[in-house]
Amino acid sequence: MYFDAHSDIWCDVTARRLKGETDVLRRRHLERLRKGGVEGSIFVIWVDPPYDVDYVKRTKEIMQCAKAEAEECDEIRIVHNYAEMMQAKADGKIYVFHGIEGLAAIGEDISKIDEYYDFGCRHAILTWNEANALGAGANSGESYGLTETGKKAARKVQDKGMILDMSHLNEAGFWDCMKLATKPIIASHSNCRALCDVPRNLTDDQLRAIRDVDGVVGLNSFKDFIDPRGPEQTVENLARHADHMINVMGIDHVGCGFDFFEFINDEAMGTMTEDSSPAAHGMKDASEIPNLFSCFEKMGMTKEEMDKIARVNFQNLVKRTIG
Template identity: 50%
Template sequence: MNFDAHSDIWTDVTQHHLKGERDIFRKYHYERLKKGQIEGGIFVIWNDPPYDKDPLKRTRQMMEAIACEEPDCADILKVSHSYSDMMTARSEGKMYAFIGLEGLKSIGEDLDLIDEFYQFGARHAGLTWNEENPLATGALGTPERGLTDVGRRAVRKIQDLGMILDVSHLNDASFWDLLDTATGPVVATHSNCRALCNRPRNLMDDQLKELARTGGIVGLNSFNEFVHMEEDKQTLENLVKHLVHMVEVMGIDHVGFGFDFSEFLEGDTLGSFSSQSTPFTIGLEDASYVPNVIEEMKRVGFHEDEIEKIAYKNWHRIIKEVVK
């Protein structure tokens, strides 16, 4: 089975919820995930363009959609708040989802909102998406601007609450400021290797090493533009080369999956981060193709115990250690 540390399914749930639909996860996502042997993961609240103009309103919209969806799909999906919740879901044959926060633009400088989101069920948070905000700077922001004082306080609050702290989307200055501030495991749920694809969203080798030093994990990202600079080389084979490189740099205990599938996103939302006609890696078009990753891992020489660590065991360890 596989754990996907980054999914935008709540965005799709919200879009259908706003149209008056119910039982959305079952209708649009369950079978695809089941085919891909995805047992669970982190489903994020993301202030997707154009809704980022009023990020707190959008966050509350998404929270309302999640609250309505949860009872509709309770027989197949458990919204989990702890390691024990996750293990209960597994024993009952259900999928499970931890609620994540992909960026905290919505809070401005009001750190009390992090407590509110935690009480709602959020167990993961990153400080930014690609933008600059009052906490930190994303990958497309001013290169020299790092964490603010409020951002450093947010890091400490996130970790004190027992939430998984995520550096994905931070620029380099904010990454290093966060690592100077944080204690314990820090993760990048959905990032690849800059040594293989020179994009600012990908991580340099010294960043990979530092995340491993904290005890953290990096999740392999299937978004095609993070796989290779040349479009015809954005293939499953080249994606798995990122996995091999991560293991060589970080060690087998610090690598996982964070696929970031986005084929179900559309319009301004998809266009806000994708410059190509499709967002997927060739051979990994959506979650149903994840078994292809496992087969490619076997082909390049990963052993069964190594595959299990990357597929789910490493993320389970982080959840058990961090989430209170």
């Protein structure tokens, strides 16, 4: 069973509910999640293009739709801490943490982080690919780090007992966060730059820095972060990223953050890739997660090592950060 530390499913739920659909999780997503063995996940609030023309409006829409959907679907359970997560698992529910992929909607008012927390969010990324009032994303083209407001926001996220996530921040912002870290930090959905040289992936120094604060990095199935060559964008080569992470950080710091988004609209997809099939060959969506672990088995990993990557490392991080 697997803990996926990054899912954009609330985007699809929002788009469909605003068109009049209901019970979206059960009708559109649960079969894949169950088939793939997903026992829990972080479902993020992400303002996808073209809705980023009004971050505040779209954020409110996502929150309203996520709340309505969660109330409607009794096969998932929104959780807020380690104990709730493990109880949901014992009860046979898919446990879901609310997260935030980009805090652009708060502007410079970090008190609004309290509103996210009160909604149930226990995870936050300061930016998506854009530059905002807090800092600059990895694909923003900007080289500056966190603003003073961004540093205050990062501290507040950790002080409130939320998981601070480095995925999407540029390098300068990453290192600013590391300087002020008081708890373990994650990169929920990032691969290794040593194997695929794109800004969204992490250097070996960044991997070691996350290890040194007892954090975890989640493997990302998005094929452009696996290899620049189309034929090599495979589940087997995603497994190579795991192997590299283990060699650099150790087995206790590698997890899953697959970033499946085959359901995203064409306009949003076009901001990330020219291809309509975004995931690795052999791992097109959540239903094919076991293919990656078959690769690990062929590589000689033990069951204990695979369990750590599958769920244990991120579950332990929840205990260390959220409590």
